[in-house]
Amino acid sequence: MNIEPKRNMPKLPRVIESFKLRSIQTIITFSFTLMTVLVVIAVSIMLYNKFTKTAEENAYLNIQQIIEQVNYHLELYVKGMQDIYEVVEQQINDTPDISSPVLREQLTTLLHTREDLVSVGLFTPEGKLVVDIPALEMRKNTMLEEQSWFESAHARPQKLSFSPPHIQNLYKGQYKWVVSLSRMIKYKDQGTIKEGILLVDVNFRTIDELSRKVSLGKRGYAYIIDDLGNIVYHPQQQLIYAGLKYDNIEATLEYAYGSYIDKPTGEPRYITIRTVEPINWKIVGVAYPDEIVTTKKDLNQFIFWFLVVVCAAVVVLAMFVSAKISQPLRRLEKSVQSVGQGDFSTPIHVSGAHEVVQLSKRFNFMLHRIRQLMDQIIHEQEAKRKSELDVLQSQINPHFLYNTLNSVVRLAEKGKKEEIVATITSLSKFFRISLSKGKNIITLEEELEHVRHYLIIQKIRFKNKFNYAIECEQEALSCMTLKLILQPIVENAIHHGIEKMSDEGFIRIAACIKEERLVIQVSDNGLGMSRQVMEQLLSGGIRSGGSGVGVKNVNERIRLYYGKAYGLRFESELEEGTTVTIMLPVEKNDDEQPDWGMS
Amino acid sequence: MTRTVAGLRVCLMIMLMIVLVSCGGAEPNLHVLEKPKNVDMIVKMDHGDFWKTVKMGAEVAAKEYNVNLTFKAPQNESDIDEQIRLVDESIRNNADAIILSASDYMKLAQVTDRAAYYKIPVISMDSEVASARVKMFVGTNNYEAGQKAAKRLIELTGPDSRIGVMNFVKGAKNADEREEGFMDYVARFPGVQVVDIEYCESDEQIARQLTRKMMSEHPDITGIVALNEVASIGTGEEIQKLGLGEKVKIITFDSPAKVMELLQEGIVQATVVQNPFNNGYLAVRYAVQVMEGIEVDERWDTKSTLIDLDNMLQPQNQKLLFPFVK
Structure with missing residues (x-):
């Protein structure tokens, strides 16, 4: 995963970048595609094999059924011919005299009812015509003694023989292709029983048409041979006779029933053989597997295109899916990167997969938490500082106490009872307000009270070296004000302004509300300060020496509490006096004060 | 990283190989056309057993080699203009190949050249045409057939005899060749004299008339050769009618039923038969070869056979003599 920061390489274009080899997108796309394609190929091959096998089997079965069908028809036809022969023979047997017109009429009727029946003829064993139906003149030069039906009737007198199809050249009229049925029979001629050859010629046309119609695929065909391998029917008989065609007929003689693949000329041919039972003819179906199993080619093509489409679809899908997955991650990565560069403020909003959304949510939560913790740290730092200041301000200045008690001792020695009482009373009030139950914020009234007690103590101590006035608007x-802000300033005024003066000094404290601000002015008519001293005062270079809480401290506290808009302002002129203006926000007493969470 | 790339490549190659292997079809048979092509067969006449047999053979081949066969012929063999028109029509219809049996050797030459100009291969069948652009000739060697007829006739009539010739159309290449073969053979026998040569225009009636005329003009004729189917019937039947059977020996061409009857009756002594079935079949087969760009021989001789009473019942001859099962 590429979540780690990018290495220093030149930025590639987006597309290429998104196809880095180890990116999620690439890995998903490739593995997804590879897997799907492999599965599809495996399934395709299996289906292909299964389909072609089934298709082949079906095609072969179909061919076998066709041949079976033809065979069945042929057998039926042969049976019919045999029956006719029997009928003719029966009629001749039943007739006492062969030349009777009744027999002739009966046979003529029979001939008319059967379209296939061409002629009936009875010959003496020497080949002389006894009777023929229809009554036609014999041709010359028939050479019937050499014809197969004549020869087989002599060779096997009891067996009804079927000749191969041949031209009937015995009687005048048409030359017809016939199949001759012949056998030696007995007939009665004027009382004497004689032997003769009964010849029944059946038109070959039916068999020819039946065989011609057999269509095994586009180029396939069927042919018929007799038991000796002579062609009975073949669509390309002439070509075979002329030697232009070779049909490997010899091979079929070994079979009576069956199917096999034959390759006489290299091209495979599917041969199916059935035997026409009573006459031992063989019907041979020849089919070309390449052609009948057309499914193979179609399937090939289909599977090819199927694969192409599937591959394309899978690649697109895989790219889409992987993009869907990796894009939010990439966005997340970018956001995290910006966080890494220090931007904590913009939250991450990444939509997408549930996990990614969760991740971004968690990340946001984490960011939020980090921000909170950082705030808290800032907060605590500030609070810590404030607490330090608070500690400072609550310190009791032992020097001030020592000085005061010293002056009380002096007063006591002199027996100035009233002054002692005033001093001690003011001291006690001073400390009470200083502590003021640990509160930091007190009313201006209290603050003024506090500074007044301080002034009382100091006035007694400095033997009325100065006078003071405190003025305040009722409002x-x-x-509310921070406590102990006036006392250091007054202390400063006494130390730097009044103490070294020869004349009587005067300190004036005035508070009023001006332009939404609480303005408190502490002015004296002392020596004044140089600019340098003022700056040192504010930067803490000079301590006022009294309470220990310096002017700088006052200024900082005000700024910390109320912000940079508030604080102290010094105006001073040598030999004329100093005015310190304290500016505070107007905050009315509402009892509660912010709790900084300090213990 | 490199290894991943290599692995991916191997996977891709395996996939490709599987795809290629599974899609490699069977090797096509060179002779069987993948897509059917149109072959026009134009013969001399639209009737007669001879042409029907040619057509039958052509159809068998058309089925075997996946060809759309169109069989065309004028009504009459002497209608040469109609045959030229039919060839033109095939050129216009953009036939993939033309098989032509030219009624006239010279007159069909121009249209044959035109077909060749339009890149339509022309196969000549049965009788040739005077064009060098013809790819191949399939048919009987007519010169040889004429010689066969002459040989048998002279055997029958003896070396000292007068002979008549009944030809069909002057100018048809096969007629001329048969006559030429016949005459060349006869020329070997100084005692044998050809006294008359007639042309019956493939018309039975004309053949009868011409036979009568021939016999009346040359009563000493002892042998006649009839050089085609129609001439054979006319001549044979007229001789029978004149009662000259067996006195005048007749050698015929082709094997219509009437000629076969005359043969059995002894009027016709022998007949020279061609193999029209094979003509038709081979013409289509070679047309396919030419279209497929396979080299073919210039000529293919479909043998002629001399049929007489002795061999007419042999199975292969029966099929030759009676190609149709009726």
Whole structure:
């Protein structure tokens, strides 16, 4: 997976980039395609084999059935001929005199009822005509003694013999192709029983047509041979006689029934053989497997195109699916990358697969958590600082206490009872407000009270070296303020302004609300400060030496609590005095103050 | 990474091989046309057993080699213009091959050249045509057939005899060749004299008239040769009618039933038969070979056979003499 940051390589175009060899998309596309194609090929091969085998078997079965059918018809036909022969023989047997007109009439009727029947003839064993139906003149030069029906009647007198088809040349009229049935029979001629050869000629046309109609595929055909291998019917008889065609007839003589593949000229031929029972003729079907099993070729083509289409479809599908899977991951990767570069604020919105959505959700959650933790860290840092400051401000300045107690001792020695009481009372109030139950925010009234007690103590201590005035708008009294912000400034004023003065000093504290701000001014008429000293004061270079909570501290606290818009402003002129302006937001007393979560 | 690529390549190659192997069809038989082609067979006459047998043979071959066969012929053998028109028609119909049995050796030459010009191969069958563009000739060697007839006739009449010739159409190549073969053979016997040569235009009635005329003009004729089917019937029957049977020996051509009857009656002593079935069959077969671009011989001789009473009942001759089962 490519989630790790990219190596330093020149950026490739998108398409190529998306096809890096080890990318999910490539792996899925290839494996998916490969698997599907292999499966499809395997299935195709199996189906192909199965189909072709079945098709072949069916085709062969079909051919066998056709030949069987023809054979059946032939047998039926032969049987019919035999029956006719029997009938003719019976009629001759039943007739006392062969030359009787009744017999002639009976046989003529029989001849008319059977279209196939060409002629009936009775010959003496020497070949002389006794009787013929229809009564036709014999031709000259018939050579009937040499014809097969005559010879076989002599050779096998008891057996009804079927001749191969031949031209009937005995009687005048047409030359017809006939099959001759012949046997030696007995007949009565004017009381004497004589032997003769009964010849029944049956038209060959029916057999010829039957065989001609056999169509085994486009080029296949059927032929008939007799038991000696002579051709009875063959569609290409003349070609075979002329030696232009070879049909491997000899091979069929070995079979009486069966099928086999023969290759006399190289091309395979499917041969089916059946025997026409009573006469031992063989009907041979010749079919060309290449042609009859046309399914093979069609199937070939079909499977080829099927494969092509499937491959194309699978590739497209695989690319689509893999893109669907890898695209969100890629987007996720990009987002994560931007996070890695420090952008925590933009959340990731990746749609897509459930897992990816979950992942992005979890990631977002994680981001959120990181942001929260970072906020918390900032928060805690600030709080820590504030707590430090709080600790600072709550410190009791031992020096101030020592000075005050010192002055009380001095007063006591002098027996100034009232002043001692005032000092101690102010000190106690001063500390009470300083502590103020641990609160940081107090009302301006309290703050002013606090600074007033401080001023009382200092005034006694400095033997009325200065005077002071505290003025406040009634409205401002209830405003909330940080505690202990005035005391360091006043302390500063005393130390730097009043203490070294020869004249009586004066400190004026005034608070008012001005332009939505609480403005408190502490002004003295002391020595004033140089710009340098003012800067040092604010940067903490000079400590006012008294309470220990410096002016800098005051400024920082105000800024921390209320923001950078608020704080201290110094205006000072040497020999004239200093005015410190404190600016605070107007916050009315609503009791609660923010809890910083410190313990 | 490289190994993955190599693996993928191997897989792809195996797949391709499987696809190729499974799609490699059987090797086609060179002679059997993959797609049927149109072959026009134009013969001399649309009737007569001879041409019917030619057609039968052609049809057998057409079935075997996957050819659409169109069989055309004028009504009459002497209608040469009609035959030319039929050839033209085949050229216009864009036949893939033409098999032509030309009624006239010279007059069909031009149209044959035209067919060749349009890249239609022409096979000449039965009788030739005066065109060098013909791919091949399939038919009887007519010169030889004429010689066969002459040989038998002279055997019958003896070396000192007067002989008449009944030809059919002057100008038809096969008629001319038969006559030529006959005359050349006769020329070997100085005692044998051909006293009359007639042309019956393949018309039975004309043949009868001409026979009568011949016999009345040359009563000493002891042998006649009739050079085609129609001439044979006319001549044979007229001789029988004149009562000259057996006195005048007759050698005929072809084997219509009437001639066979005359043969059995002893009027006709022998007949020269061609093999029209084989003519038709082979003409189509060679047309297929030519269309497939396979070399063919210039000539194919379908043998002629001399049939007499002794051999007419042999099975192969029976089929030759009576090609149709009626």
